[in-house]
Amino acid sequence: MSTALSPTALAQQFTSLFGAAPDGIWAAPGRVNLIGEHTDYNEGFVLPFAIDRTANVAVRLRGDNTARLVSSYGNQGVVEVDLDTLSRDSMSGWTAYPLGVVWVLRQQGVAVGGFDLFLDSTVPTGAGLSSSAAIECAVATAFNELLDAQLSPGALVLVGQRAENEVVGAPTGILDQSASLLSTDGHAVFLDCRSQASQLVPLALAAAGLIVLVVDTKVTHAHATGGYAARRASCELGAEVLGVAALRDVDAEDLAEAAGLLDEETFRRVRHIVTEDMRVLETVSVLEASGPSAIGDLLTASHASMRDDFEISCPELDLAVDTALSNGALGARMTGGGFGGSAIALIPASAEATVRTAVLDAFAAAGFTTPDIFAVSPAAGARRIV
Ligand code: ADP
Ligand code: MG
Numbered sequence: 001m002s003t004a005l006s007p008t009a010l011a012q013q014f015t016s017l018f019g020a021a022p023d024g025i026w027a028a029p030g031r032v033n034l035i036g037e038h039t040d041y042n043e044g045f046v047l048p049f050a051i052d053r054t055a056n057v058a059v060r061l062r063g064d065n066t067a068r069l070v071s072s073y074g075n076q077g078v079v080e081v082d083l084d085t086l087s088r089d090s091m092s093g094w095t096a097y098p099l100g101v102v103w104v105l106r107q108q109g110v111a112v113g114g115f116d117l118f119l120d121s122t123v124p125t126g127a128g129l130s131s132s133a134a135i136e137c138a139v140a141t142a143f144n145e146l147l148d149a150q151l152s153p154g155a156l157v158l159v160g161q162r163a164e165n166e167v168v169g170a171p172t173g174i175l176d177q178s179a180s181l182l183s184t185d186g187h188a189v190f191l192d193c194r195s196q197a198s199q200l201v202p203l204a205l206a207a208a209g210l211i212v213l214v215v216d217t218k219v220t221h222a223h224a225t226g227g228y229a230a231r232r233a234s235c236e237l238g239a240e241v242l243g244v245a246a247l248r249d250v251d252a253e254d255l256a257e258a259a260g261l262l263d264e265e266t267f268r269r270v271r272h273i274v275t276e277d278m279r280v281l282e283t284v285s286v287l288e289a290s291g292p293s294a295i296g297d298l299l300t301a302s303h304a305s306m307r308d309d310f311e312i313s314c315p316e317l318d319l320a321v322d323t324a325l326s327n328g329a330l331g332a333r334m335t336g337g338g339f340g341g342s343a344i345a346l347i348p349a350s351a352e353a354t355v356r357t358a359v360l361d362a363f364a365a366a367g368f369t370t371p372d373i374f375a376v377s378p379a380a381g382a383r384r385i386v
Pocket of ligand 1: 073128130
């Protein structure tokens with residue numbers, strides 16, 4: 001699913017399948033988290049950016065109560081649903097993402113009736129680039145506009161999050177939807193997960209001759225879900241013992257004392273969160289003062305902290321990071337929840353071929369699955385394209 005249908009081709013396929021032209025086509029991007037991992041549920045800071053890969057949805061309102069949905073991905077055929085019988089527990093498979101958004105909108109009083117929907121996405125699934133939020137945000141943006149619901153981008157973020165939490169059942173924060181809805185071209189979104197305040201930060205990669213290379217390791221470890229829950233539990237324990245509402249409230253100066261109060265493992269989990277929040281803040285100020293060529297060490301320090309203190313990396317992610325660094329990357333880190341998924345490397349555009357070949361060779365030599373490697377650039381957030 002790496003090649004997008006052009007808007008014209010998408011409209012044509014929609015029309016031949018559903019018998020009438022779409023009312024419009026909306027696009028919402030996936031995202032890369034530049035820095036700030038597992039800080040979101042600790043009410044801390046994150047710095048994602050929307051990427052130049054989007055979920056595109058062509059939608060036509062039908063005027064009845066039937067929804068018909070299809071995706072260009074994986075020959076799954078048309079799914080038809082009677083919206084009158086739509087309940088939180090009745091949704092499964094990929095349509096839980098678009099229908100989850102519809103369910104939340106209806107819960108919030110937006111009268112979404114019958115529609116036809118054709119999804120075409122170039123965001124790879126399960127690679128940590130948030131293909132799920134891309135779908136949610138494209139669908140939420142489409143209905144917001146088609147029904148003139150007047151929901152703000154911030155309100156649409158919460159619609160997508162509710163769909164993911166309450167319908168799909170994934171306990172995620174607001175990072176993914178915020179990146180997909182709030183980004184602008186050439187910027188990252190600096191997000192305070194406590195106040196939910198956001199700020200655009202210039203991320204002028206091209207002007208600095210840099211690119212971000214994603215290495216999708218294709219690894220999905222079976223313990224990813226359990227590991228995520230265990231890390232959350234450690235963070236909650238740490239906050240409780242230290243007497244704070246969330247680890248966001250622990251400062252670097254508090255760490256020495258914390259070491260005496262926490263067991264060794266919980267202390268390292270806490271130290272990752274505290275230092276990661278500091279690295280996000282530092283990355284924002286370095287980007288503003290000196291530009292992206294100066295943030296490499298912060299990215300690499302973030303990876304070391306996730307590998308050693310938070311222990312959410314894996315051999316494939318470590319190999320991708322180490323190989324990129326020894327072949328010209330300014331910085332590199334795993335991105336996303338961990339235990340697999342993708343790493344990112346900040347590299348001079350001129351080093352792309354070298355890094356790509358070195359990573360492929362290193363993975364082959366280690367006997368690992370061949371990774372997918374591709375460049376991403378900071379792109380615009382959700383929008384209408386036709
Ligand atoms: P991520 O968001 O990190 O890519 P998730 O597990 O949260 O991973 O979401 C992936 C799921 O989103 C897929 O299993 C599928 O149900 C749905 N999905 C993503 N892209 C598409 C697509 N193009 N067509 C149909 N379903 C998709
Ligand atoms: Mg997801």
